[in-house]
Amino acid sequence: xxxxxxxxxxxxxxxxxxxxxxxxxxxxxxxxxxxxxxxxxxxxxxxxxxxxxxxxxxxxxxxxxxxxxxxxxxxxxxxxxxxxxxxxxxxxxxxxxxxxxxxxxxxxxxxxxxxxxxxxxxxxxxxxxxxxxxxxxxxxxxxxxxxxxxxxxxxxxxxxxxxxxxxxxx
Amino acid sequence: xxxxxxxxxxxxxxxxxxxxxxxxxxxxxxxxxxxxxxxxxxxxxxxxxxxxxxxxxxxxxxxxxxxxxxxxxxxxxxxxxxxxxxxxxxxxxxxxxxxxxxxxxxxxxxxxxxxxxxxxxxxxxxxxxxxxxxxxxxxxxxxxxxxxxxxxxxxxxxxxxxxxxxxxxxxxxxxxxxxxxxxxxxxxxxxxxxxxxxxxxxxxxxxxxxxxxxxxxxx
Amino acid sequence: xxxxxxxxxxxxxxxxxxxxxxxxxxxxxxxxxxxxxxxxxxxxxxxxxxxxxxxxxxxxxxxxxxxxxxxxxxxxxxxxxxx
Numbered sequence: 001x002x003x004x005x006x007x008x009x010x011x012x013x014x015x016x017x018x019x020x021x022x023x024x025x026x027x028x029x030x031x032x033x034x035x036x037x038x039x040x041x042x043x044x045x046x047x048x049x050x051x052x053x054x055x056x057x058x059x060x061x062x063x064x065x066x067x068x069x070x071x072x073x074x075x076x077x078x079x080x081x082x083x084x085x086x087x088x089x090x091x092x093x094x095x096x097x098x099x100x101x102x103x104x105x106x107x108x109x110x111x112x113x114x115x116x117x118x119x120x121x122x123x124x125x126x127x128x129x130x131x132x133x134x135x136x137x138x139x140x141x142x143x144x145x146x147x148x149x150x151x152x153x154x155x156x157x158x159x160x161x162x163x164x165x166x167x168x169x170x
Numbered sequence: 171x172x173x174x175x176x177x178x179x180x181x182x183x184x185x186x187x188x189x190x191x192x193x194x195x196x197x198x199x200x201x202x203x204x205x206x207x208x209x210x211x212x213x214x215x216x217x218x219x220x221x222x223x224x225x226x227x228x229x230x231x232x233x234x235x236x237x238x239x240x241x242x243x244x245x246x247x248x249x250x251x252x253x254x255x256x257x258x259x260x261x262x263x264x265x266x267x268x269x270x271x272x273x274x275x276x277x278x279x280x281x282x283x284x285x286x287x288x289x290x291x292x293x294x295x296x297x298x299x300x301x302x303x304x305x306x307x308x309x310x311x312x313x314x315x316x317x318x319x320x321x322x323x324x325x326x327x328x329x330x331x332x333x334x335x336x337x338x339x340x341x342x343x344x345x346x347x348x349x350x351x352x353x354x355x356x357x358x359x360x361x362x363x364x365x366x367x368x369x370x371x372x373x374x375x376x377x378x379x380x381x382x383x384x385x386x387x388x389x
Numbered sequence: 390x391x392x393x394x395x396x397x398x399x400x401x402x403x404x405x406x407x408x409x410x411x412x413x414x415x416x417x418x419x420x421x422x423x424x425x426x427x428x429x430x431x432x433x434x435x436x437x438x439x440x441x442x443x444x445x446x447x448x449x450x451x452x453x454x455x456x457x458x459x460x461x462x463x464x465x466x467x468x469x470x471x472x
Contacts, residue, residue: 014423014427015423015426052424052427053424053427054427055427070416070420071417071420072420072424073420115300117299117300118300118301120300121300121301128428128430129428131427131428132428132429134428135396135428136301138395138396139301139396142393142395150393150395150396151395197466197467197470199463199466199467202462202463202466203459203463206454206459206462206463207454207459210454210458210459211450211453211454215450228458232458232461232462235462235465236465239465239466239469240469287400287403287404288403288404288406289400289403289435291400294398294399294400301398302398303398303399303400303401304398304399304400304429305399305429305431305432308430308431308434309431309434309435309438310434311434312434312437312438312441313434313437320441321445325445326445326448326449329442329445329446329449330449344446348443348446348447349446349447349449349450350450351447351450354411365413369407369408369411369413372407372411373404373406373407373408376407376439376442376443377403377407377439379442379446380438380439380442383438383442384438
């Protein structure tokens with residue numbers, strides 16, 4: 001299956017610090033990993049998982065072997081990076097961050113009285129980037145409408161990313 | 171040979187341990203020397219947690235070694251040799267520590283429901299405000315400190331003081347796990363505590379030592 | 390500390406960190422823990438600091454058995470063996 005993976009600058013795993021074999025003209029080399037649920041295995045995002053894991057560099061990854069569907073990610077025993085998603089660049093990251101910040105303001109202002117204390121957190125968070133702002137917006141949505149609000153907002157963020165980055169819904 | 175090297179040679183596999191036990195029973199002095207080199211430091215560190223002075227701790231360890239020598243014929247391999255030795259040590263230390271009134275029975279160990287936060291609650295945003303439970307201000311970034319401050323010898327002294335100040339169960343567990351490099355299983359077997367219990371104790375101990383370092387770097 | 394199925398707070402992270410480092414955190418909590426680290430620099434620092442603390446604790450380990458103690462114990466071993 002085709003999924004997505006966020007890596008740190010230079011193709012480093014965010015949590016494992018593993019150096020991924022990068023695609024160079026063709027796909028990168030296959031990487032094998034033993035699946036131990038949530039301990040080891042090749043972790044990747046379905047489209048709906050993207051906002052939860054946004055990071056520096058984004059790649060399309062081909063998963064093979066055993067593939068486990070988990071609530072917020074997929075875990076496979078094999079994977080190789082197919083290509084870098086170049087549309088996820090500095091401009092896209094900034095635009096996504098701005099979209100989430102604007103949305104957070106909108107949500108905080110949508111009730112009476114407005115959630116001023118929550119709203120005050122938004123702008124100072126902007127320099128910390130897209131992952132934080134996505135959370136801030138979703139967390140304010142949760143505050144407004146309990147648990148469902150968080151997921152609904154994450155869903156909106158997914159739609160924005162899919163459209164902006166030109167990804168194909170599976 | 172460092173204890174780590176010696177231990178590496180000792181505990182490769184279960185079969186190599188069986189061979190070691192056979193050599194010990196046959197009176198192979200070299201085998202016993204390897205055993206001493208591997209575990210004496212760990213035993214001393216553990217004993218130190220039950221009695222008041224280093225001198226008494228050394229006596230306890232020597233007494234425990236005598237217990238090991240006498241008990242070798244009875245060792246049945248139900249636990250690892252290391253665990254078995256540590257148990258003898260803990261029993262010896264508790265007997266001795268009882269006289270010195272420093273030990274706390276391990277049955278009164280960590281309870282999950284006893285609140286002992288890793289970080290003071292006032293470092294986080296209020297429960298009734300916006301983004302409850304998130305940092306009010308980020309902790310200091312040690313990565314931004316001069317390297318010799320974080321990785322210098324002085325830091326070791328600060329950590330030793332912090333360990334000294336811990337309640338006994340926490341002190342024993344962090345000493346075994348992080349100072350002496352024992353596995354969780356070895357700690358559970360030696361102290362007769364559950365895996366969850368040793369982890370709670372380890373968590374509290376590590377959190378306190380980190381907090382002590384933070385205060386030190388801040389000062 | 391608000392319990393949520395969708396996220397954990399920093400205050401929860403500092404309590405879950407040992408379970409995380411020990412590989413004892415259930416799968417769903419591990420995912421939430423890592424999602425949190427993905428956006429929260431303060432908690433990344435905190436977890437790194439705990440890792441640093443643990444690795445430096447290993448340097449306290451005493452290295453050598455005093456020769457006279459070693460000799461005394463070896464003698465005890467010899468004596469026991471002869472008896």
